[in-house]
Amino acid sequence: MQQHASTQQNYGDDPLAVRDSEKYQEEYIEGFVDKWDELIDWDGRSKAEGEFFIQKLRERGAKKVLDVATGTGYHSVQLLEAGFEVTSADGNPVMLAKAFENARKRGHILRTIHADWRWLNQNVHDLYDAVICLGNSFTHLHEEADRRKTLAEFYATLKHDGVLILDQRNYDALLDHQVQPTHNYYYCGDSVRAEPEHVDESLARFKYSFGDGSTYHLNMFPLRKAYVQRLMQEVGFQRVDTYGDFQETYREAEPDFFIHLAEKAYLGGNG
Template sequence: MYNPTHTQQDYGNDPLAVRHTDHYQAEYIQSFVEKWDQLIDWDGRAQSEGDFFVRMLREHGARKVLDVATGTGFHSVRLLKEGFEVTSADGNPNMLAKAFANARSHGKLLRTVQADWRWLNQDVHDYYDAAICLGNSFTHLFDERDRRKALAEFYATLRHDGILIIDQRNYDALLDHQVAPSHNFYYCGDDVRATPEHVDDSLARFRYEFPGENVFHLNMFPLRKNYLRRLLHEVGFQKVTTYGDFKETYREDQPDFFIHVAEKRYRQEDENA
């Protein structure tokens, strides 16, 4: 349960037993949120992903975008600068406050909504050309019912020809090959380490180390790529194209991240896609 007075993360006596969705509120305490941009490094992140998301959105004719996991605002601000109309949602008030402040420092004003994905359309009352769920955020959902409900809510907020862009870590590599993620694409900050501390079939616990002996953790569900692709199809998306580190052609064990572009539009030729 979120408590704005918490100054330290609390996983109880057995951190590996904390495997439930709502705990993310207690993980993103203010001191962690304040350091999050050191981990991302906005300039490094922008350089690593290039124009991938802007190009994907434009190729699908999107103008109005819902950023359902805005975090500290990196993608929302970037899309605003590119001329998109953006609504920025997040379930954590600390993140939303930081995103709003970051946007102001870039000369932009965010339209923000605090919303739980599982009941997204209770708080977001509009339709969008695209929804984005980035930064490995979807792995905060530990229960399959929560994952299905959230994806259905994303689907419902899209126009008939809308798209969802959702990413995830390459957990298949971690689970099957014990391959440690690199620091090249998503987490570009210098002097910051993000390393898996424990991985099993239902928990990936990551350790985040910042200068000055500041250490934080996140407990996440290790989504397999094909499992998420299947869920996207089962909630109604007609076509799902998967990219590895912003490339459509990749070796399975190489990418740090997978990015799925899920199309809602029904096209008869997509029935067997």
């Protein structure tokens, strides 16, 4: 346990001016991390997701998976229990410690790596069938150069026929129509509210309110779906398929989340 871990978030005098890729590392303070599992509700999330990610990985014959945004460990544990070989990485040491503890309670020992995505391959010295970046984590990168570098690092740690699975909140709906998220899928906790407090083209500030009256914030970059798809292709991914709330064809006009499956395998010929 960290002796001097911060107990309060600090966005300074003008929170809307904080648009920095490193900020998340200090904003996931111990109190917020401890409550993160209330926000997710592992059982509720499991029902909402079903075996979507497990099926997609199995369809591709993936066995070895790098979870680059482990958070409190939900997906790492799900994949371990489904029989995958998993390595769990995160840029926040408090999150990694919580993930390790959560996995141990469920009878697993996580193989963890503390790593900044932009220099992932300095710390990760292996190749994987799949890289997963889930929980709306990619949104923490505020600079385009950081996003490009990160996707290139993910690409480099994949085997020649590997796949990247990356999700994001549907920021298009927030930016264009001011549609409030429904939280039917990702944030399933009953006593928690996660709502946008400010949205512009380069900042989405979310407020997280918990049942005990405590509140926390995160400043994120509002990624547009087409922009993420284009970036993936520009760094070398050959094909990108996008799903809405775990459905291949989504009937709802505005799904809460998009999930991108980016294939590294070279398609050749018609491209």
